[in-house]
Amino acid sequence: MPPPVPFLRVRDVRLHYELKGPETDAGRAPLVLLHGLGSSTRDWRLQVEHFSQKRRVLALDLRGHGRSEAPPGPYAIPLFAGDTADMVRRLLPGATAGGGVHVAGLSMGGMVALQLALDAPGVLKSLTVVNAGVDYRPDTRRQRRLLWQRRAAMRALSVRQVGWLLGRRLFPGRPALQQKMTDRWAQNDPVAYRASFEAIMNWSARARLPEITAPTLVAAADGDYLPLSVYRTCAGRIPRAELAVLENARHAAPVAQPEAFNAVLEDFLDGF
Secondary structure (H helix, E strand, O other), rough: OOOOOEEEEEEEEEEEEEEEEEOOOOOOOEEEEEOOOEEEEEEEHHHHHOOOOOEEEEOOOOOOOOOOOOOOOOOOHHHHHHHHHHHHHHOOHHHHHHHOOOEEOHHHHHHHHHHHHHHHHHHHHEEEEEEOOOOOOOOOOHHHHHHHHHHHHHHOOOOHHHHHHHHHHOOOOHHHHHHHHHHHHOOHHHHHHHHHHHHHHHEEEEHOOOOOOOOEEEEEEOOOOOOOOHHHHHHHHHOOEEEEOOOOOOOOHHOOHHHHHHHHHHHHHHOO
């Protein structure tokens, strides 16, 4: 029989997680991986396999995603961050009491990681923000129009259709990854997906970036839909941040370019 799927109830939600790697730390702090909007722990599979050879790795499905419960919204980035802090404290108590864990987040997961660094700095040993902006609130007429269009598209399209469109945008010329993304997106709860999207649109960490005390890696991709100037500004405003740019990569860099991404993250983590 396959092993039971691990879940943990924190606050008002039951969350799925994966915890792998040696239980003895050998001087290496655990790594916590946070996925993006509409995604799950499955997008970190190659990172879990790689990094769990030397350290404990925790990947979790945020509320409303993957195999975690999807309670009614509204959702918020601080809510996701609070769930994550509770999970880390309960599943990795030795690490949180002894210097903290490394946290890496992709896209929406990067926003959650930034919020975690602000709300629970004692949990973190380091922070890695991958392909994530710091302020998605629309403040121009064009941005408000684009937001209206995206909301209309989410009402008109199924989550499978959204996944199909995103797969072709993120993985051009790679039909296997496109199909995998389409199939995975189809499993999203539409209500939870929209609630998570609204959480992003209502969030900003721009003004508080100088408060982040953890050593930080800002990982960008040269083909991302956000310009590199956004990531340079982010890294420049966090006191202990450095910037790494992944070449020939788009928004889902850890999925599309796992070896290059793993090398960048490993080099950063080896500094501790």
